[in-house]
Amino acid sequence: MKLDQLVAWLRETQAERLTQLWHIADRTRRRHVGDDVHLRGLVELSNRCVRQCAYCGLRAQNARLQRYRMSAEAVVQSAWDAVAHGYGTVVLQAGEDPGLDAGWVAQTVRRIKSETPLAVTLSLGEREEHELAGWREAGADRYLLRFETSNRRLYQRIHPPRPGGDADRFPLLQTLRRLGYEVGSGVMIGIPGQTYEDLARDVQRFAELDLDMIGVGPYLCHPETPLADPRFRPETDSRDQVPGDELTTYKVIALSRLVCPRANIPGTTALATLNPATGRELGLRRGANVVMVNLTPPRYRALYEIYPDKVCVHEHPAACGACMEDRIRLLGRGLGSGRGDSPNYTARRGEPAGRI
Numbered sequence: 001m002k003l004d005q006l007v008a009w010l011r012e013t014q015a016e017r018l019t020q021l022w023h024i025a026d027r028t029r030r031r032h033v034g035d036d037v038h039l040r041g042l043v044e045l046s047n048r049c050v051r052q053c054a055y056c057g058l059r060a061q062n063a064r065l066q067r068y069r070m071s072a073e074a075v076v077q078s079a080w081d082a083v084a085h086g087y088g089t090v091v092l093q094a095g096e097d098p099g100l101d102a103g104w105v106a107q108t109v110r111r112i113k114s115e116t117p118l119a120v121t122l123s124l125g126e127r128e129e130h131e132l133a134g135w136r137e138a139g140a141d142r143y144l145l146r147f148e149t150s151n152r153r154l155y156q157r158i159h160p161p162r163p164g165g166d167a168d169r170f171p172l173l174q175t176l177r178r179l180g181y182e183v184g185s186g187v188m189i190g191i192p193g194q195t196y197e198d199l200a201r202d203v204q205r206f207a208e209l210d211l212d213m214i215g216v217g218p219y220l221c222h223p224e225t226p227l228a229d230p231r232f233r234p235e236t237d238s239r240d241q242v243p244g245d246e247l248t249t250y251k252v253i254a255l256s257r258l259v260c261p262r263a264n265i266p267g268t269t270a271l272a273t274l275n276p277a278t279g280r281e282l283g284l285r286r287g288a289n290v291v292m293v294n295l296t297p298p299r300y301r302a303l304y305e306i307y308p309d310k311v312c313v314h315e316h317p318a319a320c321g322a323c324m325e326d327r328i329r330l331l332g333r334g335l336g337s338g339r340g341d342s343p344n345y346t347a348r349r350g351e352p353a354g355r356i
């Protein structure tokens with residue numbers, strides 16, 4: 001889709017036109033990835049992080065946060081919880097934590113892969129190529145690494161590199177692809193300084209990268225971060241600034257579905273945080289086909305505070321799963337069975353299409 005068309009959709013306010021967009025996105029979703037909704041078990045295994053991302057509550061400089069790192073035993077137990085709930089995938093997410101050393105992660109992945117039928121998705125930040133290769137060899141199937149924004153200046157401002165390192169996530173996405181991972185990326189919506197044109201370019205980037213998974217969600221301000229300080233925020237004409245609201249998030253989900261029809265696209269937790277009652281459902285009706293259910297042990301959940309007021313922090317994992325399953329059935333959609341690989345990935349690898 002051309003840049004000006006994308007910008008026009010992102011700025012669209014007419015209810016009738018938007019209904020049209022939701023309809024096309026929903027039809028495209030049904031045709032390419034089917035009606036089933038895949039549930040993923042999310043385990044937030046460490047909130048320790050060495051990075052200083054200006055938007056995130058887990059950043060190293062946030063001294064107010066009590067830090068934790070789960071034991072291998074606890075992570076494997078959470079994976080078993082995913083099996084017990086009937087999910088086909090466990091997503092292991094964390095801050096960029098060198099304490100999760102390469103051998104430990106490989107060993108944990110190996111255990112999960114040998115003891116359970118689960119697909120394993122990793123989202124552990126920017127790690128060395130040999131580490132990513134070792135985890136792939138250990139059996140990890142997928143990797144999520146959002147590029148956050150394709151506006152280089154904005155990105156450099158909000159995502160400082162590691163000392164001596166490169167902050168750029170695009171080369172890493174290529175590395176992940178080369179290593180044979182199913183590759184996911186995405187952006188935040190409404191970052192201070194992000195314009196409509198930036199966001200339109202982000203959506204074009206999804207297509208250029210031929211992503212297998214796309215995660216997009218609103219930017220939510222965390223008070224203990226530099227971006228909460230108006231003096232830190234890049235200046236943008238308020239007419240160009242993208243709002244970090246629900247409607248814009250649905251638009252980006254719908255447009256992502258149109259440019260990457262076979263990708264797996266979740267209705268994200270950040271979206272549900274803006275609208276706990278129906279955010280994820282509306283996402284599922286406007287292009288999404290995946291939902292993450294939080295399986296992090298309850299005592300750690302509140303500590304994984306990327307942004308404040310996250311949903312489903314106090315619920316028991318079993319209750320979260322049952323609640324999501326009911327919501328999906330009410331939409332008239334089925335629950336996915338099996339691993340729920342991205343049809344984009346299976347097609348690229350020339351494998352027979354899975355059940356969709």
Ligand code: SAM
Pocket residue numbers: 055056057058093094095096123124125126144145146148187188217218219220221222270306307
């Ligand atoms: N550390 C890994 C990384 O950065 O890729 C994985 C964990 S990180 C918390 C996962 C995602 O959370 C980031 O890619 C970012 O898009 C999102 N995130 C962080 N702070 C956020 C905020 N304030 N509002 C919305 N999303 C946020």
Ligand code: SF4
Pocket residue numbers: 049050051052053056057058059060094095096125
């Ligand atoms: Fe760390 Fe990821 Fe948060 Fe950046 S976004 S501070 S790398 S957890």
